[in-house]
Amino acid sequence: MQSSSRNQFTKTLFFLFLILFQIKSFAQNNSGEILQRLEKLNTVGAVMYVAAHPDDENQLFLSYMANEKKLRTAYLSLTRGDGGQNLIGTEQNEAVGLLRTQELLKARSVDGAEQYFTRAIDFGYCKTTEEALEFWNLDTVLYDMVYRIRAFQPDIIVTRFPPDSRAGHGHHSASAFLAALAFDAAANPKIFPDQLSLVKVWQSKRIYWNFYNRGFTNTPPDEGDFVRTDLSIYNELLGLSYPELAAKARSQHRSQGFGAAIRRGERIENFLYTKGERADGDLLDNINTSWTRYKNGELVSMLLKDVINSFNPQKPAESVPALLQVKKALNMVEDSPIVEQKKAELSAIILAMAGVYLEADAEKFIYAKGENVKGQVELLHQYPSPIELVAIEIDGSTKNVGKLVEKNQLETQSFELKLSPNFSTQPYFLEKEPAGNNYQRELAFINLPFQAEPTIKAVIKIDNVDLSIELPVIHKYVEPAQGEVYKKLEVRPNFSVNLDQNVMIWNTTEQKKLEVTVQNNSLLGEGKVKIQAANGWKISPAEVPVKFNSVGERIRVSFDITPSKNALSSDLNVEFVSNNQVFDQSLVEISYDHIPNTSYFPKANLKAIKLDVKTKGNNIAYVMGAGDEVPQAMVQMGYKVTQLSEAEINGNLSKYDAIVIGIRAYNVHDWLAQKNDIFKKYMEQGGTVIVQYQTTGGFSSFANGFSPYKLDLGRDRVSEEDAEVRFLQKNHPLLNTPNQITAKDFDGWIQERGLYFGSEWDSNFESVLSMNDSSETPKDGSLLIAKVGKGQYIYTGLSFFRELPAGVEGAYKLFANLVSVGK
Numbered sequence: 077m078q079s080s081s082r083n084q085f086t087k088t089l090f091f092l093f094l095i096l097f098q099i100k101s102f103a104q105n106n107s108g109e110i111l112q113r114l115e116k117l118n119t120v121g122a123v124m125y126v127a128a129h130p131d132d133e134n135q136l137f138l139s140y141m142a143n144e145k146k147l148r149t150a151y152l153s154l155t156r157g158d159g160g161q162n163l164i165g166t167e168q169n170e171a172v173g174l175l176r177t178q179e180l181l182k183a184r185s186v187d188g189a190e191q192y193f194t195r196a197i198d199f200g201y202c203k204t205t206e207e208a209l210e211f212w213n214l215d216t217v218l219y220d221m222v223y224r225i226r227a228f229q230p231d232i233i234v235t236r237f238p239p240d241s242r243a244g245h246g247h248h249s250a251s252a253f254l255a256a257l258a259f260d261a262a263a264n265p266k267i268f269p270d271q272l273s274l275v276k277v278w279q280s281k282r283i284y285w286n287f288y289n290r291g292f293t294n295t296p297p298d299e300g301d302f303v304r305t306d307l308s309i310y311n312e313l314l315g316l317s318y319p320e321l322a323a324k325a326r327s328q329h330r331s332q333g334f335g336a337a338i339r340r341g342e343r344i345e346n347f348l349y350t351k352g353e354r355a356d357g358d359l360l361d362n363i364n365t366s367w368t369r370y371k372n373g374e375l376v377s378m379l380l381k382d383v384i385n386s387f388n389p390q391k392p393a394e395s396v397p398a399l400l401q402v403k404k405a406l407n408m409v410e411d412s413p414i415v416e417q418k419k420a421e422l423s424a425i426i427l428a429m430a431g432v433y434l435e436a437d438a439e440k441f442i443y444a445k446g447e448n449v450k451g452q453v454e455l456l457h458q459y460p461s462p463i464e465l466v467a468i469e470i471d472g473s474t475k476n477v478g479k480l481v482e483k484n485q486l487e488t489q490s491f492e493l494k495l496s497p498n499f500s501t502q503p504y505f506l507e508k509e510p511a512g513n514n515y516q517r518e519l520a521f522i523n524l525p526f527q528a529e530p531t532i533k534a535v536i537k538i539d540n541v542d543l544s545i546e547l548p549v550i551h552k553y554v555e556p557a558q559g560e561v562y563k564k565l566e567v568r569p570n571f572s573v574n575l576d577q578n579v580m581i582w583n584t585t586e587q588k589k590l591e592v593t594v595q596n597n598s599l600l601g602e603g604k605v606k607i608q609a610a611n612g613w614k615i616s617p618a619e620v621p622v623k624f625n626s627v628g629e630r631i632r633v634s635f636d637i638t639p640s641k642n643a644l645s646s647d648l649n650v651e652f653v654s655n656n657q658v659f660d661q662s663l664v665e666i667s668y669d670h671i672p673n674t675s676y677f678p679k680a681n682l683k684a685i686k687l688d689v690k691t692k693g694n695n696i697a698y699v700m701g702a703g704d705e706v707p708q709a710m711v712q713m714g715y716k717v718t719q720l721s722e723a724e725i726n727g728n729l730s731k732y733d734a735i736v737i738g739i740r741a742y743n744v745h746d747w748l749a750q751k752n753d754i755f756k757k758y759m760e761q762g763g764t765v766i767v768q769y770q771t772t773g774g775f776s777s778f779a780n781g782f783s784p785y786k787l788d789l790g791r792d793r794v795s796e797e798d799a800e801v802r803f804l805q806k807n808h809p810l811l812n813t814p815n816q817i818t819a820k821d822f823d824g825w826i827q828e829r830g831l832y833f834g835s836e837w838d839s840n841f842e843s844v845l846s847m848n849d850s851s852e853t854p855k856d857g858s859l860l861i862a863k864v865g866k867g868q869y870i871y872t873g874l875s876f877f878r879e880l881p882a883g884v885e886g887a888y889k890l891f892a893n894l895v896s897v898g899k
Contacts, residue, residue, distance in 0.1 A: 105428045107387075107389035107390070107392055108312075108313040108314065108315065108389070109313065109314070109428075110387075110389075110392050110425065110428055110429060111313055111384070111387055111389065112143070112311070112313040112314060113421065113424075113425050113428070114380065114383060114384050114387065114425060115146055115384060116142075116143075116146035116421070117380060117418060117421050117422060117425060118146075118366075118367070118376075118377060118380040118381065118384065119145070119146035119147065119365050119366070120148075120365055120366065120367060120369060120370070120373075120414050120418070121145075121147045121148070121231050121360070121363060121364070121365035121369075121414070122147055122148040122149070122150070122228055122229055122230045122231055122414060123141045123145075123147050123148075123149050123150075123230055123231060123232050123233075123234065123359075124149075124150050124151075124152055124224075124225065124228055124230035124232075124233050124234070124280075125137060125138060125149070125150065125151045125152070125189075125233075125234050125235075125236065125286075126151075126152045126154075126221075126233060126234070126235050126236070126251055126252070126254075126255040127151070127152075127153060127154070127235065127236035127237060127248070127251050128153065128154045128155060128198075128236075128237070128245070128247035128248050128250065128251040129153060129154075129155055129157045129160065129176075129198060129247065130153060130155075130156065130157040130160075130176040130177070130179060130180045130329060130332075131157070131176075131179075131326075131329040131332050131334055132153065132236050132237075132248070132251075133151045133153070133183075133236065134236060134286055134322075134345070135183060135186075135187050135321075135322035135323075135325040135326045136307050136318055136319060136322035136343060136345070137234065137286060137307065137345060138151060138184075138187045138188070138189040138322075138325070139187040139188065139189075139307075139318040139321040139322045139325065140305075140307040140309070140318045141189075142187060142188035142189050143187075143188050143311055143314065143318065143321070144307075144309055144311065144318065145360065145365075146365075147231075147365065148190070148228075148414060148417060149188065149189040149190065150189055150190040150191070150192055150224075150228055150230070151180070151184070151189055151190070151191055151192070152192045152193070152194070152221065152224055152523070153180065153191070153192070153193055153194075154193070154194050154196045154217060154221075154247065154250070154251050154254070155173075155193070155194070155196045155197060155198035155247065156173035156174070156176055156177045156193060156197075156198065157172065157173055157176035157177075157198050157332075158170055158172060158173035158176075158197050158198040158199075159197070159198035159199050159200035159201075159827055160172060160176065160198060160331075160332065161331075161332070161702065161739075161740075162175070162331045162702065162703055163330070163331055163332060163333040163702040163703070163740065163744060164330055164331050164668065164702075164703065165331070165668070165703045166703045166704060166705050167331075167666060167703075168878065168881065170506060170676070170678075171664065171666060171676075172331065173197075173198070174503065174666055174674050174676060175331050175666055175668070175671070175674070176329070176331060176332075177193075177525055177526075178666075178671035178672060178674055179328050179329050179330065179331060179670070179671060180328075180329075180525070181525055181671075182328040182670060182671055183325040183326065183328040183329065184325075186321065186324050186325040186328065187321060187322065187325040191525055192224050192228075192523040192524070192525075193220075193523055193524075193525065194217045194220035194221060194224075194523065195216060195217065195220055195505070195514040195515045195516070195517060196212045196216075196217050196220075196513065196514055197212075197510060197513045197514060197515060198247065199211050199513050199827060200795060200827040200828050201245060201246075201793060201795040201828060201831065202245070202246035202247065202795045203245075203246050203795060203849055203852075204241075204246045204249070205239065205240075205246055205249040205250045205253050206246075207246050207795075207796075208246040208247050208249075208250035209250055209253075209254075211512070211513040212250075212512075212513050212514060213512065213513075213514060214254070216514050217254060217514070218254055218257055218258060218261065219268055219271075220522060220523060221254055221255065221257075221258040222258050222261045222262045222267065222268055222271070223268070223271050223275065223522055223523065224522075224523045225258055225259075225262040225278055225280065226262050226271060226275035226276060226277060226278045227274075227275045227413060227523075228413060229278045229412065229413050229414065230280050231280060231281050231360070231363045231365075232280060232281060232282050232283070232284065232359055232360070232363070233255055233259055233280050233282075233283040233284075234283070234284050234285070234286050234347065234359075235251065235252040235255050235283065235284075235285050235286065235350070236248070236251070236252075236286055237249060237251060237252045237285070238252055238285055239252040239253040239256065252285065252350075255283060256283060256350060256351055259280055259283045259351055259352065260351075262277065262278050262279070262280070263277050263278060263279035264277065265277050274519075280352065281352055281353050281362070281363060282349075282350075282351070282352035282353050282354070282355060282359075283350045283351045283352055284303070284347040284348060284349055284350055284355070284359060285347065285348045285349075285350050286345060286346075286347055287302060287346040287347060287348040288346075294343065294344055294345055294346060295346075296346050297346060297348050300348050300349060301348070301349040301354055302346050302347060302348045302349065303346070303347045303355050303357060303358065303359055304344055304345070304346055304347075305344065305345055305347065305358070305359065306342060306343070306344050307319070307343050307344070307345050308340075308341060308342050308343040308344075317340060318343075319338070319339040319340060319341075319343050320338050320339075320340065322336075323336040323337065323338040323339060324338075328670060328671075330668070330670055333743075333744075347359055367380075367409075370409050370410050370412065370415065371409065371410045372405075372408045372409045372410065373409050375405045375408070376402060376405045376406055376409060379398065379401055379402045379405055380402055382398060383395050383398045383399060383402065386398070392428075392429040392431075393429055393430055393431065393458065393459050393460060395429055396426060396429050396430050396459065396538065396539070397539055399422065399425065399426050399429065400426070400538065400539055400541045402422060403419075403422055403423075403426070403541065404541075406418065406419055406422060423543055423545060426538070426543065427543075427545070430457050430458065430459040430463070430538060431457050431458025431459060432455070432456075432457045432458075432459070432463070432536075433454070433455070433456045433457065434453070434454070434455050434534060434536070434545060434547065435453070435454050435547065435550065435552075436451060436452075436453050436454075436491065436531075436532050436534070436547040436548070436549045436550065437451050437452055437453075437454060437549075437550060437551065437552055438450070438451035438549050438550065438551045438565060439451055439551070440551055441550075441551035441563040441564070441565055441566060442565075442566050442568060442597060442628070443495060443565060443566070443567050443568070443597075443598075444567070444568055444569070444570045444597045444598030444599075445495060445496070445497050445498070445499060445500055445567060445568075445569065445570060445598075446494075446495055446496065446497035447495050447567075447598060448492055448493070448494055448495070449492065449493040449494075449495060449530065449549060449565070450490070450491070450492050450493075451490070451491055451493075451549065451551075452488045452489060452490050452491065453465075453468055453488065453489045453490075453491055453532070453534055453547070454486060454487070454488050455481055455486070455487045455488075455489075455534070455536070456481075456484065456485065456486045456487070457481065457483060457484075458483060458484060459483060459538065460483060461483075461538075461539065462480040462481060462482050462483075463480075463481050463536055463537065463538050464478065464479065464480050464481070464536060464537040465477045465478075465479045465481055465487055465489065465534065465535075465536055466478060466535040466536060466537050466542065467534075467535045468489060468491050468532060468533070468534055468535075469532065469533040469534075469535065469544075470491060470492075470493050470494075470532050470533070471493070471494065475489070475491070477489055491532055493530060493532060493549060495530065495567055499530075499567055500567045500568060500569065500677070501527075501529075501564075501565065501566050501567045501568070501675065502661075502676055502677050503526055503527075503676055504517055504518065504521045504524075504526065504527045505517050505521075506676055506677075506678070529548045529549065529564060529565065530548070530549045530565055530567070531546045531547055531548050531549060532546075532547055532549060533545065533546055533547070534547055548564070549565055550562050550563065550564060550565065551563050551564075551565065563672075563673065564672055564673075566673075566675050568597040568663065568675070568677065569597065569659055569661045569677060570596075570597055570598040570599075570601070570654075570657075570659060571594055571595065571596055571597060571598070571601070571603070571652045571654065571659040572594070572595045572597060572659070572661060572662055572663035572677065573592060573593075573594055573605070573650050573651065573652050573659060573660060573661065573662055573680040574592070574593045574594075574595070574662045574663060574680065575590060575591070575592055575593075575650060575662065575680060575682055576590065576591035576592075576593070577590070577682075577708065577712070578681065578682060578683060578881075579682075579683045579685065579708075579709065579712060579880075579881065579882075579883045580637070580682060580683070580684055580685065580712060581685045581687055581689070581712040581713060581888065582639050582643075582684070582685065582686050582687070583687065583688060583689055583690075583714070585638060585639055585640065585641055585643075586638070587636050587637070587638045588636070588637055588638075589634050589635070589636055589637075590607075590634065590635045590636075590637055590682060591632055591633075591634050592605055592632070592633050592634070592635065592650055592680075593630050593631070593632045594622055594630070594631050594632075594633070594652050595628070595629070595630045595663065596624040596626070596627055596628065596629050596630075597627070597628070598627065599627065600624055600625065600626070600627070601624055601654050601655070602621070602622060602623040602624065602654065603621075603622060603652050603653050603654030603655070604619040604620065604621050604622065604652070604653050604654075605619060605620045605622055605633050605650070605651070605652050606618070606619045606650070606651055606652075606653060607635055607637075607648050607649070607650050607651075607682075608648060608649040608650075608651065609648065610643075610644075610646035610647075610648060610684075611643070611644075611646075612639060612640040612642055612643030612644060612646075613637060613638070613639055613640070613643055613646060613648065613684060614637070614638040614639075614640070615635055615636075615637055615648075616635065616636045616637075616638070617635070620633040620635070622652070637684065639684070639686050643686050644686060645683075645684060645685045645686050645687070645883075645885065646684050647681055647682070647683055647684070648681070648682040648683075648684050649679065649680065649681055649682075650680040650681070650682060651680065660679055660680050661677035661678065661679060661680060662677065662678055662679070662680045663675060663677060664676055664677070664678060683883040685883050685885060685888075687885050687888060687889070689713060689815060689885075689888050689889050689892050690814035690815050690892065690896075691713055691714055691715065691814065691892045691895070691896060692733075692813075692814050692895075692896035692899035693715075693733030693734060693895060693896055693899045694714075694715060694716055694733060695715075695716050695718070695731055695732050695733050696710060696715045696716065696717050696718070696732060696733060696734050696735075696736060696895060697717075697718050697719075697720050697729065697732040697734070697735045697736070698710070698717050698718065698719050698720065698735075698736045698738065699719075699720050699725070699735070699736070699737045699738055699741050699745075699748065700719055700738045700741065701737065701738030701739045701740045701741030701742075701743070701744055701745070701768070702738070702739050702740035702741070702743070702744050703738075703739075704738055704739050704768075704877040704881075705877070705880070705881040706736070706738065706768070706876060706877055706880055706881075706891075707719060708881075709880035709881060709888070709891075710736075710891075710895075713888060713891075713892060715895070718732070720735075722745070722747050722748075722751075725751045725754060726751075726754065729754070729758045729763065730758070730761065730763070732763065733763075733764070733895070733899065734763065734764040734765070734766060734894075734895045735755065735758065735763065735764070735765050735766070736766045736768070736895070737765065737766065737767040737768060737782070738768060738877075739768045739769055739770075739877050740769070740770055740771060741767075741768075741770070742767075742770045742781070742782045743770060743771050748782075749781060749782065752781075752782070752784075756784055756864065758867065759784070759864035759865055759866075759867035759868065759869055760864060760865025760866060760867060761865065761866060761867065762865070762866040762867045762898070763867045764867055764868045764869075764870070764894075764895070764897055764898055765864075765867070765868070765869050765870070766870045766872065766894050766895065767782055767783075767869075767870065767871045767872070768872060768873075768876060768877065769830065769831055769832040769872070769873040769875075770782060770789060770832065771789070771832055772789045772790065772791065772832065782871075783869065783871060784840075784862065784864050784869050785837070785838035785840045785841065785862055785869075786836070786837065786838040787834055787836075787837045787838065787841065787860070787871060788834065788835050788836040788837070789832050789833070789834060789835060790832075790833065790834070790835030790836075790857075791832065792832070792833040792834075792835055792855045792857060792873075793828065793829075793830060793831035793832065793833065793855075793873070794828060794829035794830055794831075794833075794847045794848060794849050794855060794858070795828045795829075795831075795849055796828075796829070796849045796850060797825045797826055797827055797828055797829060798823075798825070799829050799847050799848060799849055799850075800819075800847065801819065801822045801829070801845055801846075801847045802845065802846040802847065802854070803817075803844070803845065803846075804843055804844055804845060804846050804856065805842065805844055808842070808844050808861075809893070809897055810844050810859065810861060810870075810890075810893050810894060810897060811844065811893070812893075813893060813896060813897070814892065814893065814896050815889040815890075815892055815893055817886070817889060817890055817893065820886065821885070821886025821887075821889055821890060822886055823886065824884050824885070824886070825875075825879055825884055825886075825887065826878055826879065826882050826884065827875065827878055828875050828878070829847055829858065829874065829875065830847075830858045830872070830873040830874040830875050831873055831875065832873045833855050833856075833857035833858050833873040834857030834858075834860050834871060834873070835857060837857065837860055838862070840862040840863065841860045841861065841862045842860065842861050842862070843856040843857065843859070843860055844859045844860070844861065845858050845859045846858075857873065858872065858873050858874050859871075859872045859873075859874060860872070861897070867898065868897050868898050870894055870897070872894065874887075874890075876891050
């Protein structure tokens with residue numbers, strides 16, 4: 077592809093994403109919402125908010141700027157939150173990143189802002205800006221930030237955090253540090269000049285820090301130039317105050333437990349000067365937000381004022397002819413990102429005023445690469461004059477329709493869209509393996525949440541004015557328990573290969589069975605399932621033939637896997653071969669009721685671990701907390717694991733060799749602390765209770781907490797996954813029975829050593845390990861054990877919930893020792 081063609085392709089993709097962002101509004105709006113959108117259409121200017129993670133953003137500020145000041149507003153999050161926790165499920169890493177990306181988009185659909193990202197991967201908690209930039213590579217993240225500033229052209233930039241230790245997290249401080257660099261770099265044509273074929277240099281007027289005191293209070297700073305703004309205004313057209321709107325947006329971050337109470341009343345925010353032109357009492361001081369800032373913009377402003385002043389909320393369609401004149405005037409205004417975005421807004425408003433319902437509905441929602449998508453375009457409107465469905469355009473070809481559609485009459489036209497053999501809905505940033513701690517992406521998708529969906533274009537004519545409308549192709553159906561359900565299309569590999577487990581452990585040379593499910597996502601076909609064996613691993617049978625009789629059919633096959641005595645831990649790749657094509661991707665679906673269903677297609681890979689891990693005891697009870705995969709890992713170690721419900725805890729616990737409490741279980745189950753007397757009796761009679769990390773707050777004694785003795789949790793953690801681990805008691809059973817633990821067993825840990833360590837504890841506790849991040853004091857609260865009667869109580873902040881699913885061998889040995897203690 078030539079450079080000019082590639083540049084145009086990139087611009088087209090971006091503006092297509094912008095248009096699709098508006099299409100959610102093509103359905104009918106009420107008159108208050110229409111008038112709100114009209115007023116916003118007559119306001120130009122932009123503001124960008126910058127922070128590090130999903131849920132870092134100040135939804136109140138975004139709501140206020142997008143709806144009160146009516147500016148184009150965006151949140152640029154450096155990461156997708158891939159390294160964060162998950163309170164509602166077991167997703168980790170890229171899966172929780174996808175979940176949190178969708179939560180951000182849902183929040184933006186509430187507060188009215190747009191959402192962008194850089195390539196940076198959230199690698200977990202870190203403590204300094206320097207560490208964050210070392211992992212990410214400063215130039216890589218800065219490149220993405222500069223591009224988005226040049227493309228978005230914000231008049232002001234606001235950071236959530238300061239660029240120093242007050243931010244409380246290295247990612248947080250890095251986001252502010254990078255924002256200040258990008259503020260200057262975006263205006264310098266010598267920095268990242270390759271971007272200038274797509275975007276122009278841009279100098280924002282100022283950058284401010286959305287200041288907060290400890291606890292995110294809104295008291296003003298003690299020093300420095302700052303602006304105070306009351307963000308608690310009530311919007312009569314929306315019927316909500318901005319704190320109410322912000323609470324609804326923040327409550328979309330369910331995976332982080334950020335359901336928010338609706339706050340009413342005054343809320344003043346503070347903004348502390350960072351760089352650029354200082355504001356005099358208002359962040360928007362000396363910024364022209366009218367159409368007069370653009371050549372030929374005065375006419376647009378005048379026409380829109382007339383539309384707003386004459387708007388009849390009972391008959392919004394009466395304003396359509398005047399808006400069609402605005403459309404003509406807008407085409408005469410000089411080109412800019414804001415103007416392009418306003419054109420998309422205007423088309424959406426015209427359709428809303430005319431009561432236009434316009435959709436492209438496919439016959440199904442699951443397709444394979446290269447398949448034909450058949451469906452129908454549906455048009456219905458409430459405009460007093462006929463609206464013509466002129467044509468349907470698909471990939472450069474045009475189906476001329478020329479059908480006049482009367483008011484309240486449904487018109488349908490069939491369409492057929494040919495999917496590219498190379499296109500799938502695999503999120504673009506997961507198409508390739510990351511480059512270090514950054515995702516890889518094509519320039520066309522820079523900063524976007526996802527690639528644009530399959531679309532077709534409908535050309536309609538209202539009062540002799542053509543409107544070209546890009547329609548995302550969706551599928552809708554009726555679910556008896558829910559009503560009409562909309563789903564985005566999923567374009568999958570022709571065949572997907574799923575394993576019943578992704579990590580398997582062998583203590584000996586015993587034979588184990590792996591179940592593999594192959595799903596046909598396309599046409600009928602047949603082939604063979606194979607496992608690419610590594611040295612020392614025997615696979616039987618070598619291949620299994622599979623023949624599909626229907627689309628969507630799933631066939632399960634099994635393989636026996638046996639390691640030799642000298643086999644080493646290996647990654648075994650599983651694949652389905654059909655017509656000399658190799659299909660080696662699995663299908664992972666993320667499904668929650670507050671976000672759209674999301675699927676991605678990681679490699680079908682089995683981590684086969686050859687490990688000499690010894691265990692004592694057999695029958696383990698597990699109380700699931702926020703969600704983790706530790707029980708499955710324990711099954712791999714040979715334990716029988718029973719997940720206990722609230723009622724089952726009241727039963728006979730003596731049959732269990734140990735009870736393991738999952739991460740954050742005391743935080744998510746109010747009833748769990750009420751069972752502590754039962755756990756205490758179990759320990760007194762010889763049982764072992766292991767509590768994995770819990771978060772701070774409300775737990776200080778056994779009566780209302782989680783420990784039989786005083787145990788205070790702090791925020792101590794060790795975020796350097798390769799930090800030195802020191803043995804405080806080398807001969808302690810936890811380090812010797814039944815597995816001898818050495819320093820080597822802490823090699824290969826991922827993301828962190830642990831979090832939420834004990835900070836102060838009763839003398840009944842013994843501390844077993846010590847560790848710390850660079851330049852910090854030793855932290856001795858990661859693994860604590862105390863005798864309770866004949867039994868044992870263990871609290872550990874070590875990140876077993878990450879290490880075991882990742883197949884970290886030393887973590888398995890140490891966890892086996894915890895479960896085996898006292899046996």
